[in-house]
Amino acid sequence: MKRLCKFLLSGLLCLFVSGAGHALEKVDFIVSGRDKGSVSALESNGVTYVDVQKTARKFGTGIELFAQSKQAKISTKGFYAILTAPLAEIIINAQPHTLSAPVLIQGSKMMVPAEFFLLPQFQEAVDKYVSFQDGAFYVERRFNxxxxxxxxxxxxxxxxxxxxxxxxxxxxxxxxxxxxxxxxxxxxxxxxxxxxxxxxxxxxxxxxxxxxxxxxxxxxxxxxxxxxxxxxxxxxxxxxxxxxxxxxxxxxxxxxxxxAPTSQPDAKPALKGPSLANEKPSVLMEDDGFIEMKAAPAVQPVMKAEKPAASKPAPVIKAEPNPLAIRTAHKKMRIMVDPGHGGKDPGAVRGRYREKDWNLDVAKELARLLKKGGFEVQMTRDNDTFIALSERSKKANQFKADLFVSIHTNASKNRSANGFQVYFRSEKATDKEAAEVAALENEAMQYEEVHYNFVDALLQSMAKNEYINESSKLAGYVRNAVYKQPGIGIAVNQNNSVRQANFYVLKGVNSPAILVEMGYISSSKDRGRLANGTVRDRTAKGIYTGIVNYAKKEGWID
Ligand SMILES: [Zn+2]
Structure with a gap:
């Protein structure tokens, strides 16, 4: 064993790493003296890396991975961190911070230096003492x-x-x-x-x-x-x-x-974990209250296997004003209509029918009705072009939209699945099916260019969850209006048609936002209806009426 000491964060962190030829493959979790399994690990240039997703779950924090931006967001009450491969620069609670080594992508996993989990901010956030020694994390309750x-x-x-x-x-x-x-x-x-x-x-x-x-x-x-x-x-x-x-x-x-671990609440990462050899033989039972997370309920796009990209210079993080604070009041409600998919991304396809075409058709009709109704309207696309998901929310925010309405058509392996649904975004999905719908729509990320945009991530996390209430209200109005709109012929389940899931396209939008699934292209019944232009116009009319009702209720129009 070779002992390496690294100067870190003006504190001292000693990592005990195995020598060349003994590649570290896993890091153990010792929680209050008990073995709680392990996470996959690797060593690079003397730095121990761990699988960020597995490790975050061991600590009981939320973890989201974004395949195309190669980012991970780790969050728990009062704490979030955004990690980006292949950078050492990370963001912790809106503050830039630099690790001693860059985040890596290995196969389908994001690997982060183990030191991340020793950061005082992280230890405090999870309310544990965390130390690292001999290829293991030692986790202890914060005790007195x-x-x-x-x-x-x-x-x-x-x-x-x-x-x-x-x-x-x-x-x-x-x-x-x-x-x-x-x-x-x-x-x-x-x-x-x-x-x-x-x-x-x-x-x-x-x-x-x-x-x-x-x-x-x-x-x-x-x-x-x-x-x-x-x-x-x-x-x-x-x-x-x-x-x-x-x-x-x-x-x-x-x-x-x-x-005992030496770290105090505000101390630097601890030097040593407790020694197991010192456990008293008379100890029969121990409880530690440690939570091991089950598979996270939130949708997590699977990272594609890719070679780590070449190092890029660290982005400069400018102080950006809070997007919520710079919102200017305007008299007319501004609505961004977003036809899902487009260009090289067809969305769901069945036979000669493509989701992107129906989405565009309904969105255009909706935009026409809204303009006629006195709203200010923009569309993220008004022809068959590809627009990245992140670009859509950016456009909405540049427009200073008061509402964001994304139009989609659902698909399922289950051919009997059918019906109209409205989604609003939240971290947790209504159920497995809602999570699957979000996963389906989030797949559009595979068409996006890789980007490393810290400022975006920062702004997104600020805007996060601000509009959940308004979005769920809007979703309810749209559902009710579509339900009452005659001549559509697509089921609107009163109990089950307003749902929440983690849609990437709604994530960065600084306004109430909904995603409409007009019906299932995979259902012969729904497909037959949506293939009919008149039915699509009626669907647009229903969505329009729902938005008008919401705008009235919110005092935008009389
Ligand atoms: Zn779609």
């Missing part, structure tokens, strides 16, 4: 009370606790043999059950309860005539003995003290 060991003497037995703050407690003797100590406000390093088996203490059990409370429960041994719980030399000590006496702590640390 830790069992540090037992001290077995001739006339008494001591249970010793280290506290990281002044800790309140209350003792109670439940019966002849059972004593509890309740700590109303602590976080234990870990739960512990230990059979001490001395004449004074038979066993002890300490665990984290609800609302920040922890309870120590001690079963006294047969010769215990007296017990006490006191603060002694800055340590909390439970003593049970043959007679009343003050606890006397040995000069050396009591028993075998487990080595």
């Amino acid at each position: 009370l830790e069992f540090s060991g037992e001290q077995k003497n001739k006339t008494d037995t001591l249970l010793v606790f280290d506290a990281r703050k002044k800790i309140a407690y209350e003792t109670k003797q439940l019966n002849k043999h059972t004593v509890t100590v309740t700590f109303p406000n602590v976080t234990l390093k870990r739960d512990l059950h230990s059979r001490t088996r001395t004449d004074f203490i038979a066993s002890m059990d300490v665990r984290q309860g609800r609302n920040g409370e922890a309870v120590l429960k001690v079963i006294l041994g047969k010769n215990a005539k007296d017990w006490s719980f006191t603060e002694t030399d800055g340590k909390l000590v439970f003593r049970a003995g043959a007679q009343k006496a003050a606890p006397v702590l040995a000069a050396a640390p009591a028993a075998q003290k487990a080595e």
Whole structure:
């Protein structure tokens, strides 16, 4: 083993990496001393990389991958980071930050330097202590009370606790043999059950309860005539003995003290993880409260296998004003109508019918009606040309659109799937089917040029979720109006036709936005209807009426 120390972030991070010829293939997860599996890893130039998706899930954070922009977004409450291959520059909570090595793409995986998960901001966000040693992540609860060991003497037995703050407690003797100590406000390093088996203490059990409370429960041994719980030399000590006496702590640390990670809430990445060799053999059970995420519910476009691109100079990140703040009030509602797909991207195809043609036809009719109705209207395309998804939201934002309406036609392997649906964007999909529809529409990203646009990503994350409520309202109005529009002949399920899913095209739009799936091109029934120009015009009319009703309700028109 070759030990490498790297100077990092003005802190010191020591990575223990195997030498040449022993390529690191996985990194283990040791959570509160327990093996919690591993993630795939690799080494490059002495830097340990881990699979970003698997690792983020192990930590219980959200993770989205964007194949074409080669970006990953890791998010959890109050924290997000945007990583871009092949750059070392990342964004954390809108602030630029540089890793010691660039993010890589390997096969279908995005690999990031392990140091990312040691960043103080990340540790704080996941509310854990994280350290890295000997090819493993060590993850610990952020604790302020830790069992540090037992001290077995001739006339008494001591249970010793280290506290990281002044800790309140209350003792109670439940019966002849059972004593509890309740700590109303602590976080234990870990739960512990230990059979001490001395004449004074038979066993002890300490665990984290609800609302920040922890309870120590001690079963006294047969010769215990007296017990006490006191603060002694800055340590909390439970003593049970043959007679009343003050606890006397040995000069050396009591028993075998487990080595704690050194990081504090605001500290630099920890140097060492706790040593497993120091685990006490008397420990029978431990609980750690660690969450291992199941497959994330959000749609995650699969990254295509590609060779890492050559290094590009880091983009300059300019301070951009918040898009929400620069919105100017205009009298007429501005609507961006977005016919899905186009040009080299046909969308769903069945026989001679192509989604892109129907989308364009309905969008044009919708735009015509809206203009006639007094709205200001633009279209992302008004002919058969290819427009990248990111370009569509950009156009809408340049237009300062108040609404964004994307027109699509659905498709499914299930030929009996049919009906009209309206989607609005949210991180989580209504159900598996909604997620599949989003995955289908997001596939259009494969036609996009690779771009590394930090500013875009930044603005997108700012605008995120601002408009979910308005979008769901708009979706409801459009659904109802299409339902009432005569002569369409495509099912509108009242319970199930307004849905949410993670559509890339709606992601960057700084306004309420919906995506309409007019029907299923894969359903012979829907296809028969949509192939009819009159039906398409009626669909446009229905969508139009829904938008008008929404605009009235929102006070744009009388
Ligand atoms: Zn589509």
